[in-house]
Amino acid sequence: MSKKIDLLGKEHIPSEGVLVIPGRLDHAETLHLEQVFSGRKVTWLCEENVVLDAATRIMLEKEDTTAVAFSANDAAPAAIGETLKDHLMDDGVIIFIPGEVSAHGGESSHIPSPVLKQLCSLDLPVLPVSVTRPEETALGIEKTHKLATSVFSFSRLIPAKDTSPAAWREGLMSAEEAAFSAREFLNGSLPVALLAGLKKYGSSTQLFDGTDDSATSFDKLLGAAIAFSLEIKKQTKKKRVGILLPPGKGGLVANLAVLFAGKIPVNINFTSSHDAVQSSIRQSGVDKFITADPFVRKIPSFPWPPNRDLIFIERTLPVIKKKIIRWVILSKILPTSIIAKMLGIGAEKGDDEAILLFTSGSSGEPKGVPLSHRNMLANVCQFGSRLRLNHDAKILGCLPLFHSFGCTVTLWYPCIEGVNLVTYPSPLETKRLAELIEMHQVNMLLSTPTFLRGYMRRVKPEQLKSLDYVVTGAEKLPESLATSFNEKFGILPLEGYGLTETSPATNVNLPEPEADGKAPVIPANQFGSVGKFLPGIAVKITNPATGEPAPVDTQGTIWLRGSNVFPGYLNNEEKTKEVIIDGWFNTGDIGRLDDEGFLYIEGRLSRFSKIGGEMVPHEVVEAAITKVLGLDGETERKIAVVGIPDEQKGEAIALLTTICGETREQECIDLRYKLMDEGLPSLWCPKVFIPTEEIPMLASGKLDIKGCQQLAEEG
Numbered sequence: 001m002s003k004k005i006d007l008l009g010k011e012h013i014p015s016e017g018v019l020v021i022p023g024r025l026d027h028a029e030t031l032h033l034e035q036v037f038s039g040r041k042v043t044w045l046c047e048e049n050v051v052l053d054a055a056t057r058i059m060l061e062k063e064d065t066t067a068v069a070f071s072a073n074d075a076a077p078a079a080i081g082e083t084l085k086d087h088l089m090d091d092g093v094i095i096f097i098p099g100e101v102s103a104h105g106g107e108s109s110h111i112p113s114p115v116l117k118q119l120c121s122l123d124l125p126v127l128p129v130s131v132t133r134p135e136e137t138a139l140g141i142e143k144t145h146k147l148a149t150s151v152f153s154f155s156r157l158i159p160a161k162d163t164s165p166a167a168w169r170e171g172l173m174s175a176e177e178a179a180f181s182a183r184e185f186l187n188g189s190l191p192v193a194l195l196a197g198l199k200k201y202g203s204s205t206q207l208f209d210g211t212d213d214s215a216t217s218f219d220k221l222l223g224a225a226i227a228f229s230l231e232i233k234k235q236t237k238k239k240r241v242g243i244l245l246p247p248g249k250g251g252l253v254a255n256l257a258v259l260f261a262g263k264i265p266v267n268i269n270f271t272s273s274h275d276a277v278q279s280s281i282r283q284s285g286v287d288k289f290i291t292a293d294p295f296v297r298k299i300p301s302f303p304w305p306p307n308r309d310l311i312f313i314e315r316t317l318p319v320i321k322k323k324i325i326r327w328v329i330l331s332k333i334l335p336t337s338i339i340a341k342m343l344g345i346g347a348e349k350g351d352d353e354a355i356l357l358f359t360s361g362s363s364g365e366p367k368g369v370p371l372s373h374r375n376m377l378a379n380v381c382q383f384g385s386r387l388r389l390n391h392d393a394k395i396l397g398c399l400p401l402f403h404s405f406g407c408t409v410t411l412w413y414p415c416i417e418g419v420n421l422v423t424y425p426s427p428l429e430t431k432r433l434a435e436l437i438e439m440h441q442v443n444m445l446l447s448t449p450t451f452l453r454g455y456m457r458r459v460k461p462e463q464l465k466s467l468d469y470v471v472t473g474a475e476k477l478p479e480s481l482a483t484s485f486n487e488k489f490g491i492l493p494l495e496g497y498g499l500t501e502t503s504p505a506t507n508v509n510l511p512e513p514e515a516d517g518k519a520p521v522i523p524a525n526q527f528g529s530v531g532k533f534l535p536g537i538a539v540k541i542t543n544p545a546t547g548e549p550a551p552v553d554t555q556g557t558i559w560l561r562g563s564n565v566f567p568g569y570l571n572n573e574e575k576t577k578e579v580i581i582d583g584w585f586n587t588g589d590i591g592r593l594d595d596e597g598f599l600y601i602e603g604r605l606s607r608f609s610k611i612g613g614e615m616v617p618h619e620v621v622e623a624a625i626t627k628v629l630g631l632d633g634e635t636e637r638k639i640a641v642v643g644i645p646d647e648q649k650g651e652a653i654a655l656l657t658t659i660c661g662e663t664r665e666q667e668c669i670d671l672r673y674k675l676m677d678e679g680l681p682s683l684w685c686p687k688v689f690i691p692t693e694e695i696p697m698l699a700s701g702k703l704d705i706k707g708c709q710q711l712a713e714e715g
Contacts, residue, residue, distance in 0.1 A: 017088025201418025368570025
């Protein structure tokens with residue numbers, strides 16, 4: 001009983017009898033949970049095939065202990081529930097013991113889905129309890145000895161008539177979010193956390209820059225960033241500072257330096273249209289931009305600000321070389337708190353703005369997304385705790401720094417958690433990227449399905465042998481592409497999910513951990529899904545047509561709540577009120593959860609057409625067309641589905657295509673028959689073909705929805 005346990009949500013514990021279902025319990029937690037219900041008659045409930053530790057088994061076999069077993073295969077669970085109701089008389093409590101699992105991938109629920117389904121069929125009121133262990137999700141710079149060993153967080157009671165695996169999981173995630181959001185480290189400062197991480201891991205971790213094959217230790221990057229931050233303070237007056245640099249030494253040092261200067265970095269999307277760039281600059285109100293001469297020369301068509309507004313990093317760093325050396329030494333000697341005080345950082349923290357990103361503008365003008373210190377620290381912790389990369393691991397950083405994944409996972413995460421970083425300016429040059437993966441034995445590749453197709457064509461299998469993770473996002477991962485990639489390279493790409501507004505990561509599939517064969521396995525990936533939720537994120541589903549709450553296992557609009565969710569759009573209160581209601585963020589995506597907790601994305605609400613009163617998902621139609629036309633192996637996107645006005649049905653499906661021939665009408669008819677043979681409803685089939693030379697794409701690898709819509713209107 002020496003464990004320190006924190007309790008949250010005690011007000012949700014009912015006075016009447018209830019079945020308590022925790023996500024997991026070890027023996028010490030079992031004893032503490034019994035204490036929570038001290039004075040009430042406790043009955044312990046187990047599944048008959050459960051694997052229990054020796055201490056728990058001994059406890060259950062004592063004469064003064066009431067324990068009951070049931071079978072997950074019993075054909076009449078309601079009858080079992082009737083017999084259990086006697087144990088709930090006079091405020092009695094039934095506590096389910098999940099038992100041990102041999103592998104769980106970091107998942108907070110250790111209950112196999114058949115067992116959970118049977119529990120929810122007992123026709124008893126259920127109280128979900130999240131049991132978390134903060135040390136398992138602690139940042140590497142946290143003082144873990146100060147953390148509670150376990151946290152019990154109680155969700156709201158689920159009445160007997162409403163119990164289901166979906167309702168229990170929704171309650172569990174809500175309770176877990178409350179526990180995570182109460183963590184003290186979330187009130188901290190991003191630059192102070194970066195400073196602490198770079199100090200702690202600076203001499204043992206490096207940045208390998210693929211443009212010049214240089215290797216620079218993190219402690220030297222720290223010294224350069226601190227010295228450069230003092231120059232930034234002198235040369236800028238505004239709070240935000242623009243950065244126009246690709247991934248690499250310069251991009252990392254520039255972002256760190258802006259934060260160490262007590263300012264807010266704004267990585268500008270230099271691949272956007274001139275209008276979008278000017279909009280981002282205007283909205284952010286920056287007065288200076290950090291860049292480099294070679295980069296300016298590389299993209300001469302970019303609407304560069306006047307030279308007086310540019311800070312050239314490669315000109316500045318040599319001039320302050322002596323200061324850099326001094327700061328490299330000082331940063332090794334002085335504690336984090338003293339350096340932070342010298343730099344004047346740390347006062348802005350928690351919910352204050354830390355960085356500013358802009359949405360891709362795929363469906364309109366880019367929106368400013370201020371992310372707070374809390375947002376960034378939360379997502380680094382959430383993402384890192386699931387990956388559990390060793391400090392000698394290496395991540396490939398080739399996604400743009402203006403891309404939220406590129407920013408969080410290949411900037412802040414390696415610096416805070418001490419993971420080596422291999423950088424290259426472009427995700428498109430897959431041949432060079434493969435050389436870097438082989439040369440540095442990279443462990444994790446972040447990519448998009450579009451970019452993965454480049455590896456299929458240009459890369460030899462042995463070049464990617466070192467990879468432990470290939471994580472994709474931004475667009476749907478086709479099963480045929482994943483299978484082909486796995487067959488060629490021996491590693492299955494796993495899909496994740498996130499949005500700029502969620503800092504960005506919320507879900508990820510993970511490789512299955514090794515099982516011991518003695519206890520059940522909680523699956524860590526499911527193809528077709530975007531994975532399970534990261535810790536500390538709650539979810540709810542609403543009906544897209546009515547806005548009414550719906551079970552999380554039914555298709556509907558996905559809403560999220562958590563410390564990684566942004567506070568609102570920059571200078572756009574009206575849009576903020578549309579997407580954030582009572583602390584819940586409307587993702588604009590349509591999806592559902594399965595019984596195991598995997599999230600399936602059916603498409604964005606903006607990528608649905610309402611035809612004859614029926615919601616038609618564009619991405620599902622695209623997947624079917626890709627299959628019947630045999631386009632799975634293509635490295636470039638050949639088709640895109642858009643909705644167009646239709647007098648009879650309100651909307652109709654139009655197909656943008658680069659492969660359309662002269663006899664479009666006949667091709668359209670043939671395609672419709674092929675799609676219907678595959679089971680696609682006639683209503684979902686393309687009514688119009690629109691030929692185009694290329695399908696509009698964004699630099700992130702995502703479909704340019706706005707560009708596609710414009711092509712459709714012109715066509």
